[in-house]
Amino acid sequence: MEKYKKERKYGPSCFGYPISIFFIVINEFCERFSYYGMRAVLVLYFKFFLHWDDNLSTAIYHTFVAVCYLTPILGAIIADSWLGKFKTIISLSIVYTIGQAIMAVSSINDLTDYNRDGTPDNIPLHIGLSMLGLLLIALGTGGIKPCVSAFGGDQFDEEQEKQRSRFFSLFYLAVNAGSLISTIITPILRGEQCGIHTKQQCYPLAFGVPAALMAVSLVVFILGSRMYKKARPQGNIMLQVSKCIGFAVKNRFRHRSKQFPRREHWLDWASEKYDKRLIAQTKMVLKVLFLYIPLPMFWALFDQQGSRWTLQATTMDGNFGAIQIQPDQMQTVNPILIVIMVPVVDAVIYPLIKKCHINFTPLRKITVGMLLAALAFVAAALVQVQIDKTLPVFPNGGESQIKVINLGTGVAKVDFGLGNRNVSVDSLMATNYMTFDTTSLKEMNIIYGNQTLNVSLNVMGKERHTLMLKNTANIQTNLLLDGITSKQEDGKNQIRFINNLASPVNITMGGTYLGEVKTFSVTNYTSFARGAYEIVVSADNSLTCKNQSRSFGYGSAYTIIINKCDSNILELQNVEDIQPNxxxxxxxxxxxxxxxxxxVVFSVTGLAFSYSQAPSNMKSVLQAGWLLTVAFGNIIVLIVAGASKLGEQWAEYVLFAALLLAVCVIFSIMAYFYTYVDPAEVEAQLDEDEKKKKGDEKNIHANGSVSQTEM
Structure with a gap:
């Protein structure tokens, strides 16, 4: 009978744990997969699908993240005041799933007609759907954030404290596992080619799989419904705290002109309406919230892993031998290191520091975490300086660039006019791009053997041109507008072909037909991923020649000249227009x-510190406050990046590092004056004082009754 009662008390169990918590852990894994998988490719979706620039992509990304960390307050109020945790999770998960589905639909590249450059013709429709989807996702993920872990803790009884502690470790592992796996998989899905009328990167698949995982998350959570302990809403403590603070402020200003005795703390002005226990607990919470004020600056740097650092990776070489890393996959480094370093720091680093008799308090750990984040941005700036050295220099508004390719058999000399350079180009050779002032570049004089040709020029600023030359009966020239004004940041390579044969040819590269190219003509640039491709050239006489291209890296541009197609021999020449990353x-x-x-030393310590310094019934208040620091951190990115107007990315990294360093100094001063408290002892003392007060009142009342009887 005792065993039966015990099982009824705890519900169905497995290895001493309620079976219900396994549904919650699986739910959290799927939800985190959905969120981080979508977020991993989000900034690249903005840049390469919606064709926003770096600054707008970064701004919208951080606005989305900020909203995700503002909505937990709304979720906590809904759960505690009206629906309860279970119904709140169900309701907002439905909203969440709809948002993910809308994101997948918004990225379908055949939803509308497309322009020749690959941009959607009806771009406002894509933007509108994307913003609606992100808004619903932010409401869903933020709203359930304060509910899921707390709902899991509710499944345990008081006697299962050990199991509850292990559950939170398992819960944290599910969060990181979902993050790690999704940031590996979704960039791979994004890299696939899909579409009906146009072949583009497969964002519908990259967003669709997270949407499917969110639906799975919802279904799994519902399946465990009958096993859950569902506590009824008890009223939101955050509202009580807010009312207490509001009344204290209002009461203090109401009596500011009257003679009232001074009170030890401004919150004591609420004592007329609220009990001392709530006031004392609110004081403890406000002390910690005051320390939170500088913390958003850490998150301003930390969350740029998904924006600026991902964009930085697009200008880098992702060849790791057998593995090719996509720019957005570099974000997996963080969860991998987290899984490794959390136990290492707890089991090795902290004990070593303790053996060195260093009092490494929680606030000192947080300070060190901020310093490390600043140092990380200094490292990012140094990497950016090296990247900038390899980037091509494009012409500005008053400049134009020209490259000369000699397709003939002799030496060509080109004179670009008074004050400009003169160049000699050997047969089948090319120059680098030369920069000219458009105001003085009006004509050029070409000398080819004993032939001379004068050509008038009318070039615009910010343009790149290729001058093709050939000596036949007369000098042939073809001044091409290249159309490339920036380096390919999606890692693709831009390839074009020049037909230097006597007859038109059809060109196919890697299975992509590039069209018929007339003699002394050129194809448009076409994007190709990293690797080598088979090139097939078919001439009018039905002769087909094949050859293997060179192995392309990341972000390059090449002009491939077809010099010979005879007896199945295809002779190619590669001219580098933009060097690879x-x-x-x-x-x-x-x-x-x-x-x-x-x-590790900032976030994990901050959560533990907040929990230890919070009263028993106000831990959710500080949890909401902690999440708000993440939201405000992303808002800081928007403000600083928008106001700085720095032309160099490395300078922006240094600016953020300097700001965090300054904030770190302020926080260390605040931490120096902070006094640690034990909320349990404070609450116990308050309870003891309350009991004593009631006892005294009872004695006074009893003594008064006796006196009246005696009279």
């Missing part, structure tokens, strides 16, 4: 390592 993505690992070290 040469700074390896591995150079980002140090900055990821440093900022992850900062996260």
């Amino acid at each position: 040469s700074v390896h993505m591995a150079w980002q690992i140090p900055q990821y390592f440093i900022i992850t070290c900062g996260e």
